[in-house]
Amino acid sequence: MDKLLITGGRPLAGEVAISGAKNAALPILCAALLSDEPLVLTNVPRLNDIGTMLKLLAQMGVKVERDGDTVTLDAKGLDNPLAPYELVKTMRAAVLVLGPLMARVGHAKVSLPGGCAIGARPVDQHIKGLQAMGAEVQVEHGYIDAKVGKLRGARLFTDMVTVTGTENLMMAACLADGETVIENAAREPEVVDLANCLVSMGAQISGAGTDVIRIRGVAKLHGATHRIMPDRIETGTYLCAAAVTGGQVRLTGTSTNYIDSVVDKLMDAGCEIGSERDAITLKAPARLKAVSLRTAPYPAFPTDMQAQFMALNVVADGTAIIRETIFENRFMHAVELIRLGANIRIDGNTAVVTGVDKLQGATVMATDLRASASLIIAGLVAEGETLVDRIYHLDRGYERLEEKLGALGATVKRVS
Numbered sequence: 001m002d003k004l005l006i007t008g009g010r011p012l013a014g015e016v017a018i019s020g021a022k023n024a025a026l027p028i029l030c031a032a033l034l035s036d037e038p039l040v041l042t043n044v045p046r047l048n049d050i051g052t053m054l055k056l057l058a059q060m061g062v063k064v065e066r067d068g069d070t071v072t073l074d075a076k077g078l079d080n081p082l083a084p085y086e087l088v089k090t091m092r093a094a095v096l097v098l099g100p101l102m103a104r105v106g107h108a109k110v111s112l113p114g115g116c117a118i119g120a121r122p123v124d125q126h127i128k129g130l131q132a133m134g135a136e137v138q139v140e141h142g143y144i145d146a147k148v149g150k151l152r153g154a155r156l157f158t159d160m161v162t163v164t165g166t167e168n169l170m171m172a173a174c175l176a177d178g179e180t181v182i183e184n185a186a187r188e189p190e191v192v193d194l195a196n197c198l199v200s201m202g203a204q205i206s207g208a209g210t211d212v213i214r215i216r217g218v219a220k221l222h223g224a225t226h227r228i229m230p231d232r233i234e235t236g237t238y239l240c241a242a243a244v245t246g247g248q249v250r251l252t253g254t255s256t257n258y259i260d261s262v263v264d265k266l267m268d269a270g271c272e273i274g275s276e277r278d279a280i281t282l283k284a285p286a287r288l289k290a291v292s293l294r295t296a297p298y299p300a301f302p303t304d305m306q307a308q309f310m311a312l313n314v315v316a317d318g319t320a321i322i323r324e325t326i327f328e329n330r331f332m333h334a335v336e337l338i339r340l341g342a343n344i345r346i347d348g349n350t351a352v353v354t355g356v357d358k359l360q361g362a363t364v365m366a367t368d369l370r371a372s373a374s375l376i377i378a379g380l381v382a383e384g385e386t387l388v389d390r391i392y393h394l395d396r397g398y399e400r401l402e403e404k405l406g407a408l409g410a411t412v413k414r415v416s
C-alpha cells in the first residue's frame with residue numbers, strides 16, 4: 001500500500017496546471033450511454049475513479065478509447081446494462097449509469113453503492129424520481145433492478161439537494177416522453193457542465209444551475225464533443241496548501257468562477273487573491289487568521305473543501321467554528337490532525353478549531369478523499385516528516401499530486 005512522505009516547512013511557490021473536474025467527468029462519461037453515436041471528451045483528468053468508470057462502461061459494451069486527456073466513448077454496442085458490486089463498491093458514482101440506462105434501454109441492474117467513510121449516502125431520491133417517471137424498481141440482494149417500457153416526463157421534487165440524484169434524473173429525462181421538471185435541484189457547476197454536454201448532444205434542457213430544471217424529452221441524442229470544466233475542488237485544495245505554507249502560487253487552467261465562497265474565506269484569512277481569465281494567483285499572509293464556515297449546497301461553502309479548510313484553521317491565529325451540514329460523518333481527518341498537534345474539539349456536526357503555532361510531523365492515516373488532502377496540507381507545514389498512509393484515497397481524486405506539489409517546491413515522495 002502506497003504512502004506519501006512529506007517534509008514540511010517550505011512555502012509553496014510557482015505555477016501548476018489544474019486538471020478537469022472529477023465530479024463533472026464522472027456523470028458526463030455516463031451521458032455517453034444515452035446515444036448510439038460517439039461522445040468525445042477533452043480535459044478528462046487521469047484519476048483512479050475515471051479509470052474505474054471507463055472499466056464499468058466497457059463491460060457494458062461501450063467502446064472506450066483514451067488518448068491523453070481525450071476520451072472517446074461509443075455506446076452503439078451497449079448490451080449489458082449491469083453495474084456489478086465489485087466495481088460499484090470502489091466508486092459510488094457508478095450509480096450514475098442508472099438514469100442513462102433506463103432512458104436508453106429501459107432496464108438497469110446497479111449494485112447499491114453502500115455507504116462510505118463519510119456517511120450512509122443512500123440513493124432513495126434517485127429511485128423515487130425514476131419511479132415517478134414510470135419505472136418499476138426492485139431493491140433486493142444488494143442490487144437496484146429497474147425496468148420500464150419508456151420513461152414518461154414527470155414533476156419531481158427531491159427531499160434534499162442531491163448532486164448525483166439531480167444528474168441521474170436529468171439524464172433519465174432527456175429521452176422520456178414529455179416534459180420533466182426537477183424541483184429542489186442541485187445548482188452545482190458540475191450539474192451545469194453535464195447539462196451543457198447533454199444540450200450539445202441534442203437534449204432540450206433549461207434552468208440548469210437553478211433549483212428548477214426543465215427537460216423536454218427527445219427521440220434520440222446524437223454524438224458531440226465536450227471539454228470538461230476545471231476542477232474547482234482541486235483548485236481550492238492547492239489554494240489552501242499555498243495559504244497554509246505561507247506561499248505564493250499561480251494556478252492555470254482554472255478560474256475563481258464557481259469557488260466564490262472559498263475565495264471569500266481565503267481573503268478573510270488574509271490571503272491576496274488575483275483573478276485572471278484562465279488562472280488564479282494567491283499570496284499568503286505571514287500569519288493566517290482563523291475563519292469559521294458552514295458547509296451547504298452550492299453556491300454556499302462546499303462540503304468537499306471542509307477538510308482542507310480545517311487544516312488551514314489548525315495553524316491560523318484564533319478560533320474557528322466549522323459546521324458540516326451535508327454528511328453525517330465528515331470529520332475523520334480531525335483525529336489525524338490532532339496527532340500532528342492540532343487543537344480541535346468535535347461536538348456532533350460542529351468542530352471548534354483553535355490555532356496552534358506549529359505542528360509536528362507524525363504518521364497519519366487517510367480515511368477518505370478530502371480527508372487525505374487535509375492531511376497532506378498539514379504535513380506541508382508540520383515540522384519534520386509526516387507519513388500519510390492509505391493514499392489510494394488520494395489517487396481517486398487528485399491527478400499526479402506529488403508531481404504537482406513537487407513543481408511548487410514541496411518535498412513529497414511516494415513510498416511503498
Ligand code: EPZ
Nearest residue numbers: 023093121122123124125126161162163164304326327369
Ligand atoms: C456528490 O456526491 C459528490 N460526488 C461528492 O463529492 C460531494 O461531496 C457531494 O455531491 C455533495 O456536494 C460526485 O459528484 C461524484 P449528494 P453525492 O447526493 O451526489 C443525502 C468528493 O469528495 N442523500 O449531493 O453522492 C446524502 O446522504 C465527493 O469528490 C440522500 O439521503 O452527494 C447526503 O447527506 C464526496 N438520499 C446529502 O443528501 C439520496 O438519494 C447530499 O448528498 C441522495 C442523497
